[in-house]
Amino acid sequence: xxxxxxxxxxxxxxxxxxxxxxxxxxxxxxxxxxxxxxxxxxxxxxxxxxxxxxxxxxxxxxxxxxxxxxxxxxxxxxxxxxxxxxxxxxxxxxxxxxxxxxxxxxxxxxxxx
Amino acid sequence: xxxxxxxxxxxxxxxxxxxxxxxxxxxxxxxxxxxxxxxxxxxxxxxxxxxxxxxxxxxxxxxxxxxxxxxxxxxxxxxxxxxxxxxxxxxxxxxxxxxxxxxxxxxxxxxxx
Numbered sequence: 764x765x766x767x768x769x770x771x772x773x774x775x776x777x778x779x780x781x782x783x784x785x786x787x788x789x790x791x792x793x794x795x796x797x798x799x800x801x802x803x804x805x806x807x808x809x810x811x812x813x814x815x816x817x818x819x820x821x822x823x824x825x826x827x828x829x830x831x832x833x834x835x836x837x838x839x840x841x842x843x844x845x846x847x848x849x850x851x852x853x854x855x856x857x858x859x860x861x862x863x864x865x866x867x868x869x870x871x872x873x874x875x876x
Numbered sequence: 877x878x879x880x881x882x883x884x885x886x887x888x889x890x891x892x893x894x895x896x897x898x899x900x901x902x903x904x905x906x907x908x909x910x911x912x913x914x915x916x917x918x919x920x921x922x923x924x925x926x927x928x929x930x931x932x933x934x935x936x937x938x939x940x941x942x943x944x945x946x947x948x949x950x951x952x953x954x955x956x957x958x959x960x961x962x963x964x965x966x967x968x969x970x971x972x973x974x975x976x977x978x979x980x981x982x983x984x985x986x987x988x989x
Contacts, residue, residue, distance in 0.1 A: 797977075806880075806966050806980035807919065850918065862907055862970065863932060864978055866918035 767851045772871040775845075781838040783870050785851030788832040795854045796827060797864065798836045800847040807850065807866075810836065841874045848872075879903075880981035882967050888987045891957060897984045899950040899967030908950040909978065910942060911966040919966055925950060957988045 768786040775781040787796065797812040811818055811825045813834070818825045824837040838845055850869040854862075881900045889895045899908065907926050911919040924932035925944040939961075941953040950967055964985055970978040 799980075804964075806882075806968075806982045809977050809979060812977065862926070863909070863921055863924055864968075865921065868918055 767853055767867045769849075769851050769867060769870045771868070772873065774873050774875060775838075775841045777843060777874055777876050778840055781841040781845065781872060781874070783836040783838075783849050783851075783872065784833065785835070786833045787851070787853050790831050790853050792831075796825065796831075796834050797852040797854055798823070798825065799850045799852065799864075799866075800845075801850070801869075802844075802847040810849075812854075841872075843874050843876065846872060846874045880967055880969055880979055882965075882981035882984050884984060885982070886985045886987075888989060889954065889957065890989055891959070893957075894953070894955045896954065897952040897965055897967075897986070899952075899969075899981060900948055901969040901979075902948055903969065903971065903979070904947075905969035905971050905979075906947060907970045907972075907978075908944060909966075909968040909970075910950070910952055911968065911980075913964040913966060913983070915963075923952075954986070957986075959988050962987045 795812050795814050798810040799807040801807045811823050813825045813827050827834045848869040848871050850866050852864050883898045909924050910922040912922050913919040921934050922936045923942045928944045939956045943951040964983045966980055966983045968978050968980040970976045
């Protein structure tokens with residue numbers, strides 16, 4: 764399984780963009796990059812995923828480098844409610860009955876007033 | 877609707893008790909998962925069910941026994957647990973096809989005394 768490397772923690776001022784980096788230099792060509800977040804004591808929440816192209820939804824934007832070895836999750840206007848642990852996950856290639864998500868240690872994002 | 881419902885939210889059990897955690901989804905998903913999360917650690921995969929059949933067991937001790945009675949329900953039967961099994965137990969589900977999003981429930985907090 765491809766490994767990911769994320770900073771342990773980051774701070775962001777409320778209202779500013781939060782840019783969370785992720786390194787996945789061993790990613791395979793058919794593996795997706797997924798982002799989840801986990802607010803304290805809650806289940807992980809899906810944010811966004813992508814394969815090669817940049818993606819945007821109502822929560823965030825995902826920028827994937829051309830060589831696919833790294834990506835950045837962007838929260839355009841961080842709020843206090845975005846304080847959470849953010850997980851960047853590379854999803855292994857689907858073989859019969861073996862689809863799964865393997866979590867790394869994630870980035871603890873603290874949004875401050 | 878992307879809801880995965882877990883019950884109970886909190887469970888306290890003795891080491892000789894038998895209890896069960898339940899998970900339900902009505903999204904028509906055919907893959908369901910159990911994860912275990914210790915405090916300040918990322919979720920760890922325990923089991924994966926695909927089309928109601930166990931497809932992955934991540935070397936989980938036999939005191940944890942999963943069951944998938946139908947495509948909407950997933951149980952985790954607990955027997956003779958140890959205090960170190962105290963954790964947040966997360967259920968998740970996903971639809972068919974590679975790249976389909978995995979959605980998580982809010983988890984069941986288990987305390988073994």
